[in-house]
Amino acid sequence: MKNLEHLKKHINNIVSLNEEEWDVLKNGIQEISCAKGDLILSEGEECDFVGIIKTGLFRFYTTKKGNEKVTEFWFPMDYFSDYRSFLTNTPSNFNIEAMRPGTIWKLKRTYMYKLYEESVNFNKLGRIVSEQLFLKKALRLDGFLKNSPKERYLQLLIKDPNILQTVPQYMIASYLGITPETLSRIRKRV
Amino acid sequence: MKNLEHLKKHINNIVSLNEEEWDVLKNGIQEISCAKGDLILSEGEECDFVGIIKTGLFRFYTTKKGNEKVTEFWFPMDYFSDYRSFLTNTPSNFNIEAMRPGTIWKLKRTYMYKLYEESVNFNKLGRIVSEQLFLKKALRLDGFLKNSPKERYLQLLIKDPNILQTVPQYMIASYLGITPETLSRIRKRV
DNA sequence: TAAAATAATTGACTTTCGTCAATAAATACT
């Protein structure tokens, strides 16, 4: 049984849909339960959805020469998708993994593009989602261009303490673009 | 005298505006000529526009401890803005500089948000611009997370040869996140 | 075209981070 009240409230903060619009949107949304370790998306697959985390903790990572590079962590009410794959209709190079049991809301691309034809509000929603995703990427890229590993870690301490509390340290190291050993040493010297 | 035919064609590839919509959009567009070295945006200012390069070559950079970190280069028909500053109404940490004489088209935020209220097509346009900007950031971030400096340079060779041909090498080094000396050595070993 | 200014290369040296291996700490399992 889907309980979408929380989502409805969230969406209405972005753009105020009328009841009819909400019903249309609602019908496109799948609510999916995930067990720990579940892969919502795997490398090679096309990402044909955008979604929002209802509960749980998810990560977005790729692999290189056997080891994993974490690009993002997602918490409740975060948007999630391989939006590059989604937008370009090409296979993803990433995996999306449930780090613990949780629930997600998904909206398929085909459905979403149908919505875009329906009303101005859905386009507005799509625009704002894109903007949010842009902001996240931009801030993260700036961190890499401007800051050293140590500075990136300190920024994380300030801006995303929730990540530090909930995610194993070796994944945080990967997220910061360094090895676990280096992160351990940075922490010692702070 | 504004000659916007080229721009009109470009916009119509994204979303087909009717004549009335195009007239409204047109009225919001400023065409601005830039001399070499002109700063279209300076650190501390708020970026209240998005634009498209008509002609010329521009760079987007920030400064740290006196030296410059280049985040992006923009060529004709590229979107440009400090879109983070634009979206969040906060001061920019970046500069936009004309690297040679050129011309740009600018659209102010206030005007753009007025357009968003007007019709579905403008929202669509805004969405697609956001998507494009997202894609660029995402690809660049992935490069930093996944590739070494040498690999990033080789990717640039393949994907953006135009940058290599037109931009001084020390700025390319900055764009790759390394020093000019290191880039020089990488090039020697390839 | 000559001089000046800017950009690129090279060498010597330092710093930072990665790698590998061992150990310690924390967590999960029965």
Place this chain on the structure above:
DNA sequence: AGTATTTATTGACGAAAGTCAATTATTTTA
């Protein structure tokens, strides 16, 4: 609680990139 597994720390060492200074190449400008 006690064992097994996973995660974090530490040390020794090597590789890669940064820094500083000098030199060479290229471009600009007078």
